[in-house]
Each structure stands twice: as C-alpha cells, then as structure tokens.
Amino acid sequence: MVIRVLGISGSPHRHGNTETLLDAFLEGAKSAGAEVEKVVLKDLHYSPCRGCNTCHREGKCIVEDEALPLFDTILASDCLGVASPIYSMGITAELKGLIDRAQFIWARKYILKTLYFSDEHIRRHKGIFISTAGLSWDNVFDAAFPAMTAFFNTLGFEYYDNIIANEMDRYGGIRGHPTALSEAREKGAAVVRVIGKLQKPRP
Amino acid sequence: MEIKVLAFAGSPRRGGNSETLLDWVLEAMGSEEGVRIEKFALVEANVNPCRGCNACETLNRCVQRDGMDMLHDRIIGADAIVLAAPIFCMGINAQTKALIDRFQVFRSRKYVLHLPVVPPERKGKRMGVFLSTAGQDWDYVFDAAIPSVKCFFHVIDVRDRDIRYLMVNNVDEKGAILKHPTARTDALRLGHEVISELRKRLSG
Numbered sequence: 229m230v231i232r233v234l235g236i237s238g239s240p241h242r243h244g245n246t247e248t249l250l251d252a253f254l255e256g257a258k259s260a261g262a263e264v265e266k267v268v269l270k271d272l273h274y275s276p277c278r279g280c281n282t283c284h285r286e287g288k289c290i291v292e293d294e295a296l297p298l299f300d301t302i303l304a305s306d307c308l309g310v311a312s313p314i315y316s317m318g319i320t321a322e323l324k325g326l327i328d329r330a331q332f333i334w335a336r337k338y339i340l341k342t343l344y345f346s347d348e349h350i351r352r353h354k355g356i357f358i359s360t361a362g363l364s365w366d367n368v369f370d371a372a373f374p375a376m377t378a379f380f381n382t383l384g385f386e387y388y389d390n391i392i393a394n395e396m397d398r399y400g401g402i403r404g405h406p407t408a409l410s411e412a413r414e415k416g417a418a419v420v421r422v423i424g425k426l427q428k429p430r431p
Numbered sequence: 432m433e434i435k436v437l438a439f440a441g442s443p444r445r446g447g448n449s450e451t452l453l454d455w456v457l458e459a460m461g462s463e464e465g466v467r468i469e470k471f472a473l474v475e476a477n478v479n480p481c482r483g484c485n486a487c488e489t490l491n492r493c494v495q496r497d498g499m500d501m502l503h504d505r506i507i508g509a510d511a512i513v514l515a516a517p518i519f520c521m522g523i524n525a526q527t528k529a530l531i532d533r534f535q536v537f538r539s540r541k542y543v544l545h546l547p548v549v550p551p552e553r554k555g556k557r558m559g560v561f562l563s564t565a566g567q568d569w570d571y572v573f574d575a576a577i578p579s580v581k582c583f584f585h586v587i588d589v590r591d592r593d594i595r596y597l598m599v600n601n602v603d604e605k606g607a608i609l610k611h612p613t614a615r616t617d618a619l620r621l622g623h624e625v626i627s628e629l630r631k632r633l634s635g
Binding site for chain 1: 442443444447480481482483484517519520521522523524525526528529531532534535574575576577578579581582583604605
C-alpha cells in the first residue's frame with residue numbers, strides 16, 4: 229500500500245536552509261518506498277484567514293483560492309513534513325497564513341461536529357515540523373511549536389517529531405551542519421516504516 | 432510638546448475584539464492634550480511578507496516597494512507604537528506576522544550594520560503596547576505570540592521594560608469584548624498611563 233508523504237515548504241526563500249532540510253526528509257521518505265510530493269507555499273495563491281467565522285456556521289471556507297485544494301491533498305496524505313524557517317521568533321507569515329486557513333476544518337470538528345478523526349486514524353497520520361534558525365538560542369523554536377501543535381491536531385495528524393537545526397549563522401548554512409541533513413533523511417525513512425507497520429492491509 | 436502615537440490594527444476582522452480593545456486605548460490617549468494618533472488597519476495596509484532575501488543586511492533598506500514605504504518613517508518617528516492582534520491557532524495572525532517579519536530591515540540596521548534606528552537623544556523615550564484577544568480561555572494562549580512581539584519592539588529601540596501588555600482571552604465572536612467585565616477599564620487606564628509616562632520622559 230502506498231504511503232503518501234507531503235512536504236510543505238513555508239519559506240519565501242527557494243532552496244534555502246529550511247527547504248534543503250525538507251528535501252532531505254522527503255528523500256529519506258522516498259528511499260523507504262513512500263510517494264512524495266512537495267508544495268512550495270510562496271508559489272501558491274492564497275490569502276490569509278479573514279476571521280469572518282462563516283465556517284463556524286457553514287463548515288466551509290468562503291475564500292476560494294489555492295489553499296482549499298491544498299487542504300484536500302493534506303487530508304489525503306499519510307505524513308506531513310511542514311517546514312518553515314524561524315523569523316522573528318516564529319514561523320513565517322506564509323505558513324501562518326495557511327495554518328490560519330485550517331479554521332474551517334477546526335469548525336467542522338469542534339463547532340459543527342461533522343468531522344471526527346479516530347485515535348487510530350491519528351496514530352496512522354504523522355506530522356513532522358522541520359525548521360532552521362540563524363540564532364544559537366536553544367529556545368528559538370519554542371514559540372513555533374504551539375501553532376504547529378494546533379495545525380496537526382486540527383488536521384487529524386499526530387505531532388510525531390521535529391527536525392530542527394539552529395545556529396545556521398555559525399555553520400554557514402545547513403550544508404555546513406554536521407548532522408542535520410543525515411538526521412532528516414533517517415527520520416524521513418523511519419516515519420514511513422512506522423506508518424507502514426501501523427497501516428492495516430485493506431481488503 | 433506633541434506626542435506621536437502610531438497604532439496598528441492587525442486583525443482581518445474590522446471592528447472586532449482586538450480592534451475594539453485598540454480603539455479604547457486610543458480613545459484614552461486621544462483625550463489627553465497634545466497627542467497625535469495615526470492608526471492603520473493591516474488588512475488595508477498592503478504589507479507583504481518578508482522574502483528572506485537578506486538584502487537589507489547590505490542595502491539598509493527593503494527591496495520590496497509596498498505599504499511599508501509609507502510606514503517606515505512613521506515607525507521611527509512615533510513615541511508610542513501600539514500593536515493589536517488576535518490569536519489565531521495559538522499564534523499571532525498571519526497579517527500581523529507579516530508586519531513583524533518586515534521589521535527585519537530595522538534588525539539589520541541595528542544588529543548587522545550597527546547604525547542607529549532612532550537618534551540617540553530619543554533612546555529610552557519610546558514605548559510599545561501590545562494588545563491581543565483570543566477566543567480560547569486558556570491562560571497560556573498568548574505565550575507563543577510574546578517572543579515575536581518582543582522582536583518587533585526590540586529592533587525599533589523599544590526596550591523590554593518599555594513594553595506594556597493587555598491581553599484578553601475567552602472573547603471569540605465579534606463584539607464579545609463589549610461584555611467583558613474589565614477590558615474597557617483596563618484599556619482606558621493603560622492609554623492614560625502610557626501618555627503620562629511619555630510626557631515625563633519627553634520633558635525630562
């Protein structure tokens with residue numbers, strides 16, 4: 229059975245540190261037999277959430293742009309690798325823009341109660357946050373985690389792991405980092421094997 | 432002496448809870464003598480996200496031409512900067528995060544190029560206010576917004592101890608804040624407090 233891994237790159241900077249780390253993760257996933265796809269948010273046309281709360285009544289988003297088909301792809305994936313660099317101690321505006329748009333799925337689950345993910349579904353769907361930061365501070369990723377937790381929870385994915393590397397300024401970029409890229413490859417392969425074991429063979 | 436206040440309504444929802452909180456603070460500030468207020472709603476301000484190109488580290492300006500061009504000098508010239516934003520999905524909303532990230536040009540000026548952001552005589556005389564609302568009633572719902580807000584103020588020479596916070600949780604639907612027992616009183620008090628503190632600093 230095919231395991232679908234979707235990488236979402238939230239960096240405005242093409243092929244920079246974060247996207248390179250995401251690529252290594254996807255490479256690892258592919259090497260373990262997964263079908264991988266990458267979406268680059270900066271090339272997608274979507275606007276931020278308007279906070280209109282229409283979805284709280286209707287269960288759908290009234291902003292019809294390229295975010296909506298992306299949510300279909302997300303919900304059809306078994307594993308998500310969501311990548312963003314740290315800007316000003318948080319994720320990028322592009323990624324936050326997408327996360328905020330998941331409100332209609334949140335509304336289906338918690339207000340309208342028309343959508344439900346079983347514990348088994350959540351265990352079989354895994355989300356991984358991938359990030360880099362220039363600064364050396366250990367706490368530089370901390371403020372990104374709550375939004376990622378909210379995103380994966382809303383979408384029915386278990387927040388499985390982080391692939392994060394700080395001190396990019398010191399290492400001169402991700403390629404100068406001693407372990408980050410190999411760790412990303414290993415984690416990409418490992419998560420695919422774990423999901424494979426959890427998936428029940430379909431009749 | 433005139434006190435200049437620059438305010439940002441960061442919510443995409445006009446007249447919602449965080450903007451109402453902002454309007455109360457500005458009402459108190461504006462009722463004081465000699466205060467000039469400029470308010471911008473980010474949903475109309477045309478501020479694009481940062482491209483992460485790092486050109487500001489050498490150019491000392493941003494390569495993007497958009498709404499930030501008009502805001503740049505106002506940000507430097509203001510005595511008080513008031514940022515109001517709702518919490519969406521446990522973080523600051525995307526439109527406000529875009530503005531915060533565009534302050535990278537000030538960060539480069541300050542920490543990379545080692546140039547002054549405000550003239551030396553105005554250092555320590557600027558204040559910042561962060562106003563926020565959240566639908567969730569968790570008391571930690573604002574925690575992840577604070578580090579980004581601190582970046583926003585630090586790079587424009589507003590020190591940690593000169594930032595004031597008023598954050599109200601458990602207000603979700605539009606207008607919910609109107610029924611909050613203390614939000615309006617707290618907002619008005621904060622507005623007066625910041626102006627009287629600035630008056631002291633600017634005359635000193």
